[in-house]
Structure formats: structure tokens, C-alpha cells
Amino acid sequence: MGSCAVDGGCPSDYVAVAISSVSMILLLMRSLLPFLIHKVPHVKGSGFWLSAIQVFASFNLLVSIVVSLRFLKFERRHRWQSCYIWEAWIEGPLGFGLLLSCRIAQAYQLYFIFVKRRLPPIRTFVFLPLILLPWIAAATLIHTRRRLNVRCHMKTLWIIPATCLHAFYVIPLVGYTAAIRHIEFRFHEVKDLWRGILVAAASVAIWVAAYILNEIHEDIAWLQVSSRFVLLITTSVFVLIFFSISSSQPLLSQISLRKREPREVVTMGRALGIPDSGLLLERGPNPLVDPNEALDKLLENKRFRQSFMAFADSCLAGENVHFYEEVHELGKIPLDDPVRRIYMTRYIIQKYIVAGAPMEVNISHQTRQGILCTTDLAHPNLFKDAMHELLQLMTMNLAKDYWSSMFFMELKEEISMRQDGQELEHFEGRNFSPRLSFVENSDDPFHPENASKVSTFDSHDSTLR
16 A cells, blocks of 8 residues: 555556546547437537537546556656646646636626627637636746655645635636526526536535645555545546536537437527428419529528529538528527527527638628627627628529529429429319319209109109000
């Protein structure tokens, strides 16, 4: 017990490392399986990168604890095992600090988007380093002052500021969550944030207690082994639960990996409960398509829109039509439901408007900046100028080629066949002969009442004979 408490390699150490490895594997599965199994589309915005950074920070935190507290026994110490690399930098700024900073960034975004109804003024890639500045300053101070001994332990006077720094990062998370508690979120973001705060607070309390015992009582072997065991197990559970209740991917909250038949979530419109039909309805049982009609009127025809979208996708220019359809999906949400409108607006901006978006549309810089700098994400005319520009672009380019394409020929043939089928169905549904269509029931010899009269007359006539 005495030698392994100093050099590492105790049985409990290997058990803790195995548990932490399992938790990391489960975390990776939790982050990747929805995309691999259910083919969930993701938007490469701040929500995606915050989730990826949380996985990276969780891995750093676990590995730094294993290396710095000597859970594994090495024959000799190497330069890469330096206490200042793992204890001061990777465990602090790149581990726990980065993990909590990602959750603070999520709460910060939710506050500006749903309370202020505008995009955050500070981009995520700038906001994260700003939050990490206290951790970076603390790591720099510890490194320059050389406050770690050969066992990666600090003196008593340095332990208190280090532990307070962990608790300090829970405070802004509580503040932002309290500021958005009155918003009726669709995907329970506030509930997830409060649960994350409770998990973080409880984990930090246990983590700090085990950390202080491990740092102070270096001479008690059993306390060293048990405290670092509790420290790693608590951290393993913390990173797994903390990521599992992340609110950065609202579409993933609609999917449960425990269900055999998961709910199909293809678009944000379906996740928000927007009906597939509504404003964009076919204008009759078999609407005709007139090439001389305005494109925006034609796109209200659901079947034409599907055909035109397929043609645009084949020309690698389908983002304009997809943008048009999703903006009209936004129009189906009532104006007195700003929360759902903001969800849909934010999704459209991340998918089509921001620079480098997966389906970035070709609009003017002025129009793009007007959308990104809006002070009301729920405004009904937010995408009006962008829609006007894209309709002009599609009219001049895609529409001209569409009328001579096979997609339009197939659409005309389908409409013609449906019209012929409906006429035949309408014809077969009427239960009378065309030749006797103007004969009333009283004069119809084939009517049941008259048929009985004819039968009676014939029998009476045969009797007379």
C-alpha cells in the first residue's frame, strides 16, 4: 500500500482508470450515435463546436488526473509527465475550466437569443477565451512560481485559491440561467441548465474535498489511495452526466437511444411541431402549372415545389429552394408564439445565412448583415429582402432551365394522369346509364317499382288469355 500510494499502480487505481475509460467511451457513444445510427443532420455552428469542445475538455480532465496523481505506475518519469503540463494547464484551463466555460457560453447564447431577441454580440470563439482568462492567469502564476512538488501537490496557501476557482465558475452559470428562467423553452433548456448546475455543484463539492485531502495528507498512504480513487470516479461520473444533459443540440433532445423506433426528426420544423401542410397547399385537386405565372406563386403549389426542388438539387443549387421552403415553414408559426419563431429563425440563420453555413445562400452583404444584426429575431419580415433576392435569382437562372428539363415533363405527365384518373373515377362513381340519364324514376322501366308493375301486368294478361 505504501509504495503504490506514492508510485501508483494500486488495485483501486486500475479499477478507477477502467471506470473512467468506460465513462469516456459512453460519452463518445452519446455524442456520435445519434448521427451514425439515426442519421440526424447537424449544423456546423456554435452548438456543434461547443459539444465537440466539451468532449475534448472531458478527455483532458480525465487524462490529466490519471497522469498527475500517478494512477498508473511507470518505471521512470518522463518529461511529458511534468506536473505543470498536466496539473496546471491541461487539468485547469483545458479541462475543468473549458468544460464549464462551454456551458456558460450556452447559457450566454440563450440569454441573448431568447431574452434580448438578437444574436450574441460576441462570437463564441472570442467568448470562450475571455471566460478562460482567470484559468490561464492561475496556470501561468503556478507555473512561474513553481508551486508544485514532485508529487504534483501544492502548498496549503495555494490550495484554497485553486479550489475557489472551480466554484467561481458555477456563479455566472447560475446568473445566466436565472435570467432566462421565465422563457418557455421548447426543448427544456432551462431544466437542463439547472440540472447541470446541480451536478456541477455536487461534483465540485466532492471533488474539492477529495482534492484537499490528497494534497494535504501526503504521509497517510490509505488516504492518498482512497482520495484519488474518489476524485477520479467523481470526475468520470461528472463528465458523463454533464454532457448527457447538454442543451446545445435541441434536435437531439427529441431522440432517445433507448427506443427501438425513434421519433423521426428531419427538420427543425418537425421538431417544433409545425405541420407539413399549411400555407403551402395545393390549390386544387390537380393544379395546372403555367410557365408564364410568377415563380413565387408557382412555389405555393406543393407538387411543383417538390419537382422544382429536385431539379435545383440536381443542378447543385438547391439551397435557394430549401431556404424558401423553410422560411415559409417559419411563416406558419403564429406571431404570438415568439419562442418557436426564434427557434426556427436561429436554425435558418445557422443553416443558410452565416458565412460558411452548410447551405449558404447567395444574397447581398447588406441583406446578410441586416439579418445577422437584427434586434428582433421574431420579426415577421426578417427574411423578406433575402427571399426577394433569391426569387429573382431563381427566376433568371433555374426557372428558365427547368421548363425544358425532364423534371417538368414528368410533372406534366403526372398531372395529366391524375386528371384522367379523377375523371374516370368521377365517371364510374355515378350509378346510371348515359342513355337513360334523362329518364325519371317514374318512367324508368328498370326501376324496381316499375319492374314489379310490369311483372304484375304480364301475369294478368296471361290469365285473360
